Amino acid sequence: MKSGRLLSILLLLQTRGRVPARELAKRLEVSVRTVYRDVDALSAAGVPVFAERGRHGGIELLAGFRTDVTGLTADESRALFVLAAGGAHAxxxxDAALGSALRKVMAALPAPHRPAAEATSRRVLVDATRWKRGPGPEADLDTLRDAVFADRRLRLRYRHGGERETRTYTVDPYGLVAKAGVWYLVADHRGAPRLFRADRVHAARLLDAPVRRRPGVELADVWERLRRQVEERPGGIDVTVRVRRDRLDLFLRLNAPWLSDLPRDDGRSEWLTARLSYGVLGEVRHLLSFADRVEVLAPPEAREELARAAVAVTRLYDG
Structure with a gap:
């Protein structure tokens, strides 16, 4: 709705100062022309907003202008209280600051919406950690967090997966990302975007030098590029399997990161077919934990890999 978009523009300008029209258009998912029409509408309504064109131009409010917006809708009030408990904030x-902030938000909410917001915090819980995730090394986020918030360069001693020795990197952080319960540092190394898993950082030290980020590049942009590189990297393998119905729920929980096609359930079949996408062929071996409740149908090399693994296990226990 236009009224919601006008309010969003007003709040963005109030918190960010001057914002380029193109950035506003991207955030609001509209055209630049629509943004300028909205700015005209705000100006006609008495809001002191103006646009300055040119390379360093943008849209901003008259200095000192503030507005107190309390007209949250019921759904907006609920949305504020759907939070990841015991995860990213902790x-x-x-976590203490979050609790304090929510108490202040609750006090500022329109009275009719307070019961719904409070009920949401008790009825909806978001837990970003995967099922059956085994104990892993704890990530020490303190130094990484300090570097991100202070805009400082970092010196890392980092161990890559499959390697025993650590390597040293000097990086320029963009920020931290929590994905499925795992923390990652997104940073530039020698001007190129890199992804560092926080629990593989053996040591981190803040440097006195300020961070050197590429102009106009934001954390979300770098993360999207790196995420696509991981998910679309060459050399992967697509595997088709069939799963017995009595193990379907467990199969879906444990294989969520690799599922590319969910089983079609007709409610009658004993076996259901699913598709998985692995980075390397050897990852298919974890399906042996389902014994005869999961069968790999294709490709042939995946069946052969499981057969070799099964033979090796049989020899081990026959001995």
């Missing part, structure tokens, strides 16, 4: 040392 890891960053912000």
């Amino acid at each position: 890891a960053l040392g912000l």
Whole structure:
């Protein structure tokens, strides 16, 4: 709705100062022309907003202008209280601050919406950690967090997966990303975007030098590029399997990161077919944990890999 978009523009300008029209258009998912029409509408309504064209131009409010917006809708009020409990905020040392902030938001909410918001916090819980995730090394986020918030360069001693020795990197952080319960540092190394898994950082030290980020590049942009590189990297393998119905729920929980096609359930069949996408062929071996409740149908090399693994296990226990 246009009224919601106008309010969003007003809040963005109030918190960010001057914002390029193109950035506003991207955030609001509209055209630049629509943004300028909205700015005209705000100006006609008495809001002191103006646009300055040119390379360093943008849209901004008259200095000192503030507005107190309290007209949250019921759904907006609920949305504020759907939060990841015991996860990202606690890891960053912000759980106490989050609780305090929510209490302030609750006090500022329109009275009719307070019961719904409070009920949402008790009825909806978001847990980003995968099922059956085994114990792994704890990530020390303190130094990484300090570097991100202070805009400082970092010196890392980092161990890559499959390697025993650590390597040293000097990086320029963009920020931290929590994905499925795993923290990652997104940073540039020698001007190129890199992804560092936080629990593989053996040591981190803040440098006195300020961070050197590429102009106009934001954390979300770098993360999207790196995420696509991981998910679309060459050399992967697509595997088709069939799963017995009595193990379907467990199969879906344990294989969620690799599922590319969910089983079609007709409610009658004993076996259901699913598709998985692995980075390397050897990852298919974890399906042996389902014994005869999961069968790999294709490709042939995946069946052969499981057969070799099964023979090796049989020899081990026959001995």
